[in-house]
Amino acid sequence: MSGTRQEIAQARRLVVKVGSSALTTAGDGLDVARLDALVDAIADRVARDAQIVLVSSGAIGAGLAPLKLGKRPRDLATQQAAASVGQLALAHAYAESFGRYSLTVGQVLLTSDDVVRRAHYRNAQRTFSRLLALGAVPVVNENDTVATQEIRFGDNDRLAALVAHLVGADALVLLSDVDGLYDGDPRDGATRKITEVRGESDVEGIAVGMSSSGLGTGGMVSKLSAARTAAGAGIPVLLAAAADAGDALRDANVGTAFAAADTRLSARRFWLGYAADxxxxxxxxxxxxxxxxxxxxxxxxxxxxxxxxxxxxxxxxxxxxxxxxxxxxxxxxxxxxxxxxxxxxxxxxxxxxxxxxxxxxxxxxxxx
Missing domain, CATH: 2.30.130.10 (PUA domain)
Structure with a gap:
């Protein structure tokens, strides 16, 4: 096991991000079996004395079926309407699933303002700290119901990287429908999976494919960007398939591991480099x-x-x-x-x- 994977496997505080495509199916809404499998993996890690913040996409996807929408809407107003319905369904599903392990969840909805403005940043930091101290599992999503095009994070991968630094995480785990970083479109049999990224030279010139589900917004491009952001700020990152969540959170021996920079940025320097407008x-x-x-x-x-x-x-x-x-x-x-x-x-x-x-x-x- 590499040193980076060992750091992730032994991390005391983790941020775990899961994408829409791993939790929802177009036209069918939430896939409860997939959500339960994710919660199983998180609960197992929590039982081993870890604190986990879950950044979960899926609110818009969860709202499609109740609103009889066949696919993810393109206009912001309909996206916000779907999110307002889906957030309730998603929060309820997580509360029930974590309840099987007697774990309490707390919903935290953020906009970019909450990270860009220093006063909001400190308030969010205190909320997370208290939730974790009380033994709860914070479940984070972008506040799609009120965000506008100008203040949106754009995707929850970037949100996860920002939250990882905000909460002082020891590691970031990005889960999606792809089992790692490839040097091309993973659907092309000629591409090669990259298992370790030690620095920028390992990923220069990589043409990464987008998620094929049509439910996500970020695709692999945003995952690579988020991994670079977190790793550059001193946080090791694991990029893996949601189907491998158990292994990812147990021994980190799957997916692609991104080594952290030698020095973790201060809150001010991280804000300056990655969060400020x-x-x-x-x-x-x-x-x-x-x-x-x-x-x-x-x-x-x-x-x-x-x-x-x-x-x-x-x-x-x-x-x-x-x-x-x-x-x-x-x-x-x-x-x-x-x-x-x-x-x-x-x-x-x-x-x-x-x-x-x-x-x-x-x-x-x-x-x-």
């Missing part, structure tokens, strides 16, 4: 990219262009010449001030502007 972007030359990846401050000389209408104190993406984000940071200037400064060395800049554009303490690299 960005207001613009700064384009950097190659020298500046190398500097910030070594966690050096960004100076005006290394900037080649900018986008957005941001103010000093806003969070911006720092992108390379190919327009790929390499870091995030809190900018020290308004967008209107920078055009006169970019590309100029410190001695060419007016004295009142001789400071870092993004200080190293307010910068989080997105590459490992």
């Amino acid at each position: 960005t207001s613009g972007r700064l384009r950097l030359d190659d020298g500046a990219v190398r500097a910030i990846l070594r966690r050096r401050s960004l100076l005006a000389a290394g900037i080649t262009g900018l986008e957005g209408d941001f103010e000093a104190g806003d969070v911006v993406d720092l992108v390379d010449a190919a327009d790929v984000p390499v870091a995030r940071g809190v900018v020290g200037f308004d967008a209107g001030e920078l055009p006169a400064l970019i590309g100029r060395s410190s001695h060419e800049v007016p004295v009142e502007h001789r400071r870092e554009v993004v200080h190293a303490d307010d910068l989080v690299p997105l590459r490992r």
Whole structure:
């Protein structure tokens, strides 16, 4: 067993995420047998003195059959209507299933606001802490009934990665209808399953397929992104099939394991790197990219262009010449001030502007 899998197998606090396709069937709603099998695996791990937060998709899928909808709706209003019906069914099903083990569940509905705004973040943190201390199993979902296109997490994989850091999880387990990460579409017999991811070089250039069920929103693309987010923040990740939940939570000897970065990000740096909204972007030359990846401050000389209408104190993406984000940071200037400064060395800049554009303490690299 690899060191990463051992860390996951021995984790004291875990976040487990399960996708819609693992719990529901188009047109038929919740599959109680599948849900019970998942709960069996979680209850077994809890019985071995672990605390588990369950991030569960499936509310919209669970609402399709009662509303006589044959497939997942595309418009937001109908999605919210299905979620309002499905959330009740899903919560009831979990309460009954966990009740077989005398375990109490607590429903936690989140929007991105609850993670992006620092005060909301702390409130959510306290709620989770108290639920776990009282021996309950928090069941988390995006609050689809009130979320709008502008504030949606977009998928519960990202939500799970954010929750894992928020609750101080020792590991994140992502369960779906695919048994791991492949170097192509898993339905293609020529693709290879990747069992261990130790760093970015192991997954560069991988073309991953989407979930084939039509019920999920994230597919494998979002699972890989969530795994990278959590692992980059210092949390080991296991990506496995929901059908293998028992093995995944027992010895982690299935699926794909993502090794955690050596250092776990502080709550502030994690918020800055992965949860905060960005207001613009700064384009950097190659020298500046190398500097910030070594966690050096960004100076005006290394900037080649900018986008957005941001103010000093806003969070911006720092992108390379190919327009790929390499870091995030809190900018020290308004967008209107920078055009006169970019590309100029410190001695060419007016004295009142001789400071870092993004200080190293307010910068989080997105590459490992």
